[in-house]
Amino acid sequence: DAGVIQSPRHEVTEMGQEVTLRCKPISGHNSLFWYRQTMMRGLELLIYFNNNVPIDDSGMPEDRFSAKMPNASFSTLKIQPSEPRDSAVYFCASSERRGTEQYFGPGTRLTVT
C-alpha cells in the first residue's frame, strides 16, 4: 500500500482565500484523523471520523474550518476564509479501528500571507 496520501504537499495562499486539503487513507482503515502542528501549540487533533462519520470535532478551532468524508477513501479539510494564524502543517492519519496505531501522511504545509 502507498500509505496515507495527502495533497497538496505545500500550499501558499492569501488571507481570505478558501483552502482545501485532501487525504486518501490506507485502504481498509476505518478511522481517519486530521491534525494540525505548529511550534507554538504542538500537535492538535482537529477532528476524527469512524466509518466515514465524524465522531469528535471538538478540536476544530472555529466555524471557518470544516471537514468531510464522503466515502471510505477520501476526506477533505476546508478553511474558508483562511487567516495567517492558520499557517501550520496539517496531517491526516488513518488506523484500522479505534485504539490501534495511526499511520500518518506526509503533511500539507500551509502558509497564509
Add this chain to the structure above:
Amino acid sequence: GNSVTQMEGPVTLSEEAFLTINCTYTATGYPSLFWYVQYPGEGLQLLLKATKADDKGSNKGFEATYRKETTSFHLEKGSVQVSDSAVYFCASEGNTGGFKTIFGAGTRLFVKA
C-alpha cells in the same frame, strides 16, 4: 481528564550515550500506549507500542515498558546514533468508544557525533 506528560526537550546526547525520555499518563481504564517518532519534514510514524500492563514494546533498539503502578511508559535506548535525532511523541489511546487519542507535547532529541 485524560492526559500524557513527557519530559521537555531538547535533549542533547553524544553518540552511543544512553537515552531515557520519560512519559506518564492519566486515563480511565487501561489505554494502549505508543511511542511515535517524527523525522524532519515527515509525518509521525509508530516506533513501538504496548497494549496491556507489563508489556514491553521494542523496535530499532528502543524499548518501553507499560507500568500500571506508576502510570508510566518511559522510552529507552542503550546507545543512540546520530540518525536517532528526531522528535519523539508519547501517546495513549483507549479501546472504548469516545476515548480520544492523546499525544504528549513531544521531546526533541539531538545526537552529536
